[in-house]
Amino acid sequence: MASEHATLAEYLKNWSGGDETRDAVSIALLALAEASGRLSALIAEGPFVRGLGETVGDGGGGDIKKFLDVESHKMFKDALAKAPVAALGSEEADDAEILNEGAPLVVAIDPLDGSSNINTNVSIGTIFSVLPAPPGMDMNSALLQAGNTQLASGFFVYGPQTTLVVTVREGTHIFTMAPDDRVFRLTQRNLKISPDKAEYAINASNARHWPNAVKAYMRDLHAGKDGPREKDFNMRWVGSLVAEAYRILIRGGIFLYPGDSRKGYEQGRLRLVYEAIPIALLVSEAGGSATDGLRPILEIKPDNLHQRVPLVFGPTAEVERISRYNEAQSGGEASPLFSERGLLRS
Numbered sequence: 001m002a003s004e005h006a007t008l009a010e011y012l013k014n015w016s017g018g019d020e021t022r023d024a025v026s027i028a029l030l031a032l033a034e035a036s037g038r039l040s041a042l043i044a045e046g047p048f049v050r051g052l053g054e055t056v057g058d059g060g061g062g063d064i065k066k067f068l069d070v071e072s073h074k075m076f077k078d079a080l081a082k083a084p085v086a087a088l089g090s091e092e093a094d095d096a097e098i099l100n101e102g103a104p105l106v107v108a109i110d111p112l113d114g115s116s117n118i119n120t121n122v123s124i125g126t127i128f129s130v131l132p133a134p135p136g137m138d139m140n141s142a143l144l145q146a147g148n149t150q151l152a153s154g155f156f157v158y159g160p161q162t163t164l165v166v167t168v169r170e171g172t173h174i175f176t177m178a179p180d181d182r183v184f185r186l187t188q189r190n191l192k193i194s195p196d197k198a199e200y201a202i203n204a205s206n207a208r209h210w211p212n213a214v215k216a217y218m219r220d221l222h223a224g225k226d227g228p229r230e231k232d233f234n235m236r237w238v239g240s241l242v243a244e245a246y247r248i249l250i251r252g253g254i255f256l257y258p259g260d261s262r263k264g265y266e267q268g269r270l271r272l273v274y275e276a277i278p279i280a281l282l283v284s285e286a287g288g289s290a291t292d293g294l295r296p297i298l299e300i301k302p303d304n305l306h307q308r309v310p311l312v313f314g315p316t317a318e319v320e321r322i323s324r325y326n327e328a329q330s331g332g333e334a335s336p337l338f339s340e341r342g343l344l345r346s
């Protein structure tokens with residue numbers, strides 16, 4: 001019975017305990033949840049809404065802007081304007097947008113992640129990061145704080161179920177929107193990323209463009225039982241970051257979107273401020289790690305709202321293993337050393 005599960009509002013009320021900052025975060029999260037409910041209903045209309053996945057412009061940097069990208073941005077912006085949020089930094093707007101001057105929070109958001117999947121009936125989502133807006137700090141600087149200052153982060157998935165994966169820095173939890181009353185209810189507490197799942201997610205069509213360290217790491221995974229890892233690995237690539245992150249939080253595995261030699265992809269494809277940073281907090285609260293291949297994502301101080309970053313996340317031991325491949329990268333061809341049985345076995 002859905003009603004046996006605590007609602008998001010109940011969970012947040014209990015967590016906040018009347019603390020002023022926590023109350024502000026709770027109001028912002030409930031505003032995001034409200035907008036996500038409306039967006040989920042719009043997505044479910046699918047083919048009955050003309051042009052949901054229609055291209056309406058060029059988002060810059062090779063990204064295509066779809067009708068749903070624009071609509072979702074409006075929905076979240078309108079909802080957050082009624083919350084104690086001073087400014088919004090969105091994938092769908094060039095600059096930070098001022099909402100309520102003097103309010104204690106700022107929010108960074110990818111309103112519609114996985115836009116290439118809109119027309120394919122595959123899970124898409126919304127990713128967000130909630131940061132403090134210290135008095136006197138300008139809004140751009142507030143949005144460009146390092147990820148370890150986040151007060152909360154999360155993502156919604158519009159898939160077979162509409163779900164919210166969220167952290168207020170007390171574990172990573174899943175709330176599922178109950179179909180009868182469309183209220184988010186706590187369905188899984190304290191996710192812990194499994195260390196053992198032999199599964200990876202990477203867009204393998206870019207293999208020829210990868211740096212040598214990534215080529216070497218992947219070659220060792222592909223060698224399976226006969227290679228240095230001595231086990232076979234399975235592969236999944238949905239093409240929606242929210243779907244890969246959800247799967248990894250639920251059953252483990254490793255995610256990589258490295259930088260590569262294609263023009264514009266030197267720092268990978270994903271955005272630091274509103275994709276990598278919120279995912280990194282969720283993953284670390286679930287006992288895993290997220291890096292750019294070497295540096296912890298949560299320690300990187302962003303330079304601009306839309307900058308890209310290579311992203312690796314999953315169980316800590318596997319993420320660290322990838323860092324060792326990167327550290328050992330010699331700059332020549334993928335080193336045969338990497339394939340020596342046991343060399344990099346932890």
Ligand code: FBP
Nearest residue numbers: 112113114115116203239240241242
């Ligand atoms: P959007 O925010 O424009 O949808 O781009 C992000 C994304 O769709 C991620 O969700 C996904 O991991 C990645 O791009 C897929 O990239 P590619 O198409 O290069 O595999």
